[in-house]
Amino acid sequence: MRKGMLGFFVACVTALTLVLGGTALAADTIKLGVAGAHSGDLASYGLPTKRAAELVAKEFNAKGGVLGKKVEVLAEDDVCKPEVATNTAMKLISRGAHVVLGHICSGATKTALEIYNKEKIVVMSSSATNPELTQSGRYPLFFRTIASDDAQAKLDAEFAMNVLKVKKIAVLHDKGDYGKGLAEYAKKFIEESKKAQVVLYEGITPGAVDYSAVVQKIKQSGAEAVIYGGYHPEASSIVMQMRKKNMKTYFISDDGVKDDTFIKVAGRYAEGVYASGPKDTSKNPLAIAAIAAHKQEYKSDPGAFFLNGYAAAQALLNAIQKAKSTKGEAVAKALRTHAVDTPLGKIKFDKRGDAIGVGFSMYQVKNGVYVEVPTTAGAAKKR
């Protein structure tokens, strides 16, 4: 027994030495960690960013790399779950990631940041929109290339009140960091504006399939519009159940729903649904080039947050180049001082870590695709 323990101990020490030695040996590349949902039902949010990182890495490597070193992409899957994200973060750190592009979901990002913070690693998300991530000041090395939920909630609420001109609004959320945060802000904006009334404010159980009771409550409340904070699996169930019950209530949601999977699952019931999402920058020549590169490499159209991911990867690598270092603080300083040309436009970051000049637009499902709609009063057409 004692001998067994000793053998185990020796094995551990050997393994540890190998791991440490491995990191030291592999230091001659710039390691760009990419974390997010790469499998599971939210994979459609995470994979585009991962592909963006790979394309940007290829582009930089073709031009001689960063600081004379090749860029290497290390991808780790967190399936958008906070409890997995901690592990994902530790794996990336142990594999020697210098900067991290990720995570995708706000909840997962928040827990992972506790780990990165201790290691002083710069993290940039293409899609985590929870306001606290930048506004709390707790994560000085966190950046993002997407605007935060309060901006988005404001757009959703104002769109409902000023463009659709509804007076009674039901606000729902999925109880997650992202959805609930958005719903709380939307509720606050509606109540402060006094232009409409929140007739129902409620959380739903994510993952449940039967939302008939909630749908009944919406009907009972007399709401003319629903603002939903959450992701597409629940949104598609709710929309389908509302439409199957002949309810024509407007459905307004967030960039968690502005995804083609939503349209695919909800099918014709998706028609007319509004969802806010990152501003459409597809006319930007850099965006056109990035999308073309994606089409060439993966033979398909990029999905959600692809351009945000692309911009984030470019910003991170550019900052390392400018800072001439991979040290967290130096990279963060470079991100705040040097602007970089990206598919989202020329961006740099403010003190809190939000990208300057990145915002949201409103989209509506028309004939099976999301189309940008004007957000000024009087411009909206009836569904």
Next chain:
Amino acid sequence: MDYFLELFFGGLTRGSIYALIALGYTMVYGIIGLINFAHGEVLMIGALVSWTFTTAMAGSGMPGWVLLLLSVPLAVLVCCALNFSIEKIAYRPLRSAPRLSPLITAIGMSLLLQTLAMIIWKPNPKPFPTLLPPDPIDLGGPVITITQCLILGLTVVILSALMWLVNRTKLGRAMRATAENPRVAGLMGVKPDFVISATFVIGAALAAVAGIMWAANYGTVQHTMGFLPGLKAFTAAVLGGIGNLAGAVVGALVLGLVEALGAGYLGELTGGVFGSHYADVFAFATLILVLTLRPQGLLGERVADRA
């Protein structure tokens, strides 16, 4: 009143589906005393088989209801074969083992099936095609869908057929005899192995139908879809008195209604403190209350050493 009626219909639909699944649980428990946790996954496989068939044949020009009708025997067949094999491979060798071993095996089987389905059908949620006329029926207030009506009607038919099978046929008598005492039943010329296999096959057929109903009603299918209805149906079986067929149906309907009405009224009764997402809490609180007052379940008989 309209509000109440719609909640009531929603609850009744959900309860009917629970009932079909709960019967599978309770029949298997009644005969071999095993809680077959893989039962929910059989439902999922049934729904996915039906999805595969209906989406593959969508371009054939056949009307939706014909496709749906054709997919039922196919899904039933696949599920029956599956459950038959599960019993033969995983549970039969453990029949004389301590109770805990087959139970753990059942949980393992559930995980195995779920993961296999994820590999075969990919993890993303898939839209179940709209096969029945989607226009709802407006009853001058409450609105119900054709799918809901069909689910209710079909459940009544299936339940009657099952009751007839168990109470009026030779196989049913053999099943009841095996449930009471397998050894004595064996001495009387009943083949326990055959009866047990038959029970699993019947349970699987019910689960397959329930899976298709679930998919048609809620419009999406996914490899994880079996877990929750499975859990709820198990709860329903316990609520009604596990091992008792009528109990499973009563328990399932009670559970479905409690969930729907609880979700609908909880917010108002508590002044908005508890929202509709507390429906599950409400449902399980009911379960605890019933079991405290009547440990054998609503219709269960007091049986010494059955669990």
